Amino acid sequence: MTRHLLKNPDLFREAALIDGQWITETPHGHSELRNPATGEVLARLPRCKEEETTRAIVAADKAFRAWRQTTAKHRSQVLNRWWSLIVENKEDLATLITLEEGKPLSEARGEIDYAAGFVQWFAEESKRVRGDVIPAPRETQRIVTLKQPIGVCAAITPWNFPAAMITRKAGPALAAGCAMVVKPASQTPLTALALGELALRAGIPPGIFNVITGGDTRAIGGVLTSHPLVRKVTFTGSTEVGRVLLQQSASTIKKCSMELGGNAPCIVFDDADIDTAVEGILVAKFRNTGQSCIAANRVMVQAGIYDALAARLAERVGQLKVGNGLEPGVQIGPMIDAGAVSKVEEHVDNAVAGGARLLTGGRRHALGGCFYEPTVLADVAPGMAVAVQETFGPVMPLVRFERDEDAIAMANDTEFGLASYLFSKDAARIWRAAEALESGMVGINTGLISNELAPFGGIKQSGLGREGSHYGIDEFLELKYLCWDGLHPSFA
Numbered sequence: 001m002t003r004h005l006l007k008n009p010d011l012f013r014e015a016a017l018i019d020g021q022w023i024t025e026t027p028h029g030h031s032e033l034r035n036p037a038t039g040e041v042l043a044r045l046p047r048c049k050e051e052e053t054t055r056a057i058v059a060a061d062k063a064f065r066a067w068r069q070t071t072a073k074h075r076s077q078v079l080n081r082w083w084s085l086i087v088e089n090k091e092d093l094a095t096l097i098t099l100e101e102g103k104p105l106s107e108a109r110g111e112i113d114y115a116a117g118f119v120q121w122f123a124e125e126s127k128r129v130r131g132d133v134i135p136a137p138r139e140t141q142r143i144v145t146l147k148q149p150i151g152v153c154a155a156i157t158p159w160n161f162p163a164a165m166i167t168r169k170a171g172p173a174l175a176a177g178c179a180m181v182v183k184p185a186s187q188t189p190l191t192a193l194a195l196g197e198l199a200l201r202a203g204i205p206p207g208i209f210n211v212i213t214g215g216d217t218r219a220i221g222g223v224l225t226s227h228p229l230v231r232k233v234t235f236t237g238s239t240e241v242g243r244v245l246l247q248q249s250a251s252t253i254k255k256c257s258m259e260l261g262g263n264a265p266c267i268v269f270d271d272a273d274i275d276t277a278v279e280g281i282l283v284a285k286f287r288n289t290g291q292s293c294i295a296a297n298r299v300m301v302q303a304g305i306y307d308a309l310a311a312r313l314a315e316r317v318g319q320l321k322v323g324n325g326l327e328p329g330v331q332i333g334p335m336i337d338a339g340a341v342s343k344v345e346e347h348v349d350n351a352v353a354g355g356a357r358l359l360t361g362g363r364r365h366a367l368g369g370c371f372y373e374p375t376v377l378a379d380v381a382p383g384m385a386v387a388v389q390e391t392f393g394p395v396m397p398l399v400r401f402e403r404d405e406d407a408i409a410m411a412n413d414t415e416f417g418l419a420s421y422l423f424s425k426d427a428a429r430i431w432r433a434a435e436a437l438e439s440g441m442v443g444i445n446t447g448l449i450s451n452e453l454a455p456f457g458g459i460k461q462s463g464l465g466r467e468g469s470h471y472g473i474d475e476f477l478e479l480k481y482l483c484w485d486g487l488h489p490s491f492a
């Protein structure tokens with residue numbers, strides 16, 4: 001079924017990728033993968049555990065020892081081939097994303113552009129990894145620094161952006177000269193495996209990019225976070241899982257990057273351009289059906305424009321087209337699974353029970369299954385679950401505020417600090433608020449802040465480190481310092 005939907009059927013892999021080999025069978029059986037829109041079986045993937053994970057790590061270490069000897073220019077050329085193959089196969093990759101994750105095809109195409117951007121960006125950044133010559137304390141000495149690839153990297157990635165969350169890690173890792181073992185989310189392995197097929201075609205050596213298919217997540221994660229050959233753990237997902245992985249990585253002091261959960265405030269000041277605010281809020285809230293860690297989780301509107309903006313938002317949200325992501329014009333796809341729908345339902349019911357007003361949506365969609373109606377809640381109190389916890393779904397809670405400082409205080413009253421958004425035309429007001437907000441990223445008069453050029457990451461319990469931008473490659477490098485003595489400065 002799935003294979004015949006692709007122009008290039010070889011991109012459909014029901015296997016793990018270890019040391020350049022497709023492993024279709026393991027002693028641990030198979031897992032069925034289902035389409036969240038229809039419930040139909042998409043694929044059967046071999047279940048991996050400790051043994052397969054260890055094999056991948058050992059293969060990665062062997063491959064790393066040759067890959068790190070290549071020139072940055074060579075790695076750049078290989079990554080550029082990977083980038084061009086990803087772009088050439090965009091339609092198939094987007095189809096796989098929509099089938100396994102559910103997002104509308106138009107968004108899936110956008111994700112492939114986003115994902116490819118990381119490969120292209122770090123193909124160039126590989127050639128800009130530089131050291132220093134530092135003025136020495138003694139005449140006979142020279143101080144030199146080198147940046148060297150850290151080694152085998154373990155990547156554990158989420159289901160919501162099954163391509164971009166892999167290339168945002170593999171791009172810089174491979175560009176730096178490292179090797180990677182990826183454990184994608186069990187719900188979205190097909191995209192990762194297709195990227196693996198294209199990596200092999202691009203000339204990325206066997207063992208440099210490995211994909212472990214799920215099954216026993218804890219067992220796989222246990223090996224990835226404790227094996228001595230793994231020197232780096234990079235994770236994108238929930239804060240609670242990130243905490244576990246950090247704890248497990250401590251035993252062997254692995255370098256860790258964590259892109260974790262969020263609770264993004266979206267503040268609309270009373271001088272905002274209303275049309276800009278409406279468009280920005282819709283993107284910040286409903287991108288990927290609200291299943292994004294940088295989704296606007298709380299929309300805070302100043303009292304003077306609250307009623308007018310609430311009405312505009314309710315009207316637009318009520319018009320969003322819900323359906324199977326493969327259907328033309330669909331803007332809101334299914335949620336990833338039944339658990340995600342239940343969490344949204346609990347948050348909406350709790351808010352309404354607490355006095356919030358339902359302006360549109362508020363119930364499971366008539367399509368059934370994992371579909372939920374895009375929802376706007378008014379008069380949400382800051383302490384309600386829908387505003388305190390990460391809803392991770394198509395629900396927009398509107399919170400009213402009077403003074404600027406009240407909005408900042410509410411925005412910062414959370415253990416999370418990933419993204420924030422604000423809308424205003426007053427430069428001084430924007431600057432005051434942007435500096436005061438406790439988050440790693442701030443969208444100003446826009447709801448779309450994701451690109452490969454900027455440093456993506458959070459503070460507080462939203463994460464450690466940055467991905468993308470010229471900062472992103474440092475996560476995969478070690479800095480070495482040479483203190484070289486015995487050099488006589490004069491010819492006398």
Ligand SMILES: NC(=O)C1=CN([C@@H]2O[C@H](COP(=O)(O)OP(=O)(O)OC[C@H]3O[C@@H](n4cnc5c(N)ncnc54)[C@H](OP(=O)(O)O)[C@@H]3O)[C@@H](O)[C@H]2O)C=CC1
Binds near residue numbers: 158186217237
């Ligand atoms: N900051 C960011 O960039 C992002 C944050 N998130 C956050 O993640 C949550 C939703 O995404 P979701 O994918 O469900 O997040 P999870 O944290 O549940 O899962 C993320 C990945 O971690 C794996 N995993 C889960 N438990 C363990 C474990 N004990 N050991 C090793 N690996 C483990 C999962 O594997 P498996 O699939 O097999 O369970 C999956 O591959 C939300 O809180 C969201 O905010 C999501 C995306 C991006």
Ligand SMILES: O=C(O)[C@H](O)CS(=O)(=O)O
Binds near residue numbers: 450
């Ligand atoms: O824009 C992004 O990168 C997405 O929000 C990805 S994630 O951080 O939510 O996984």
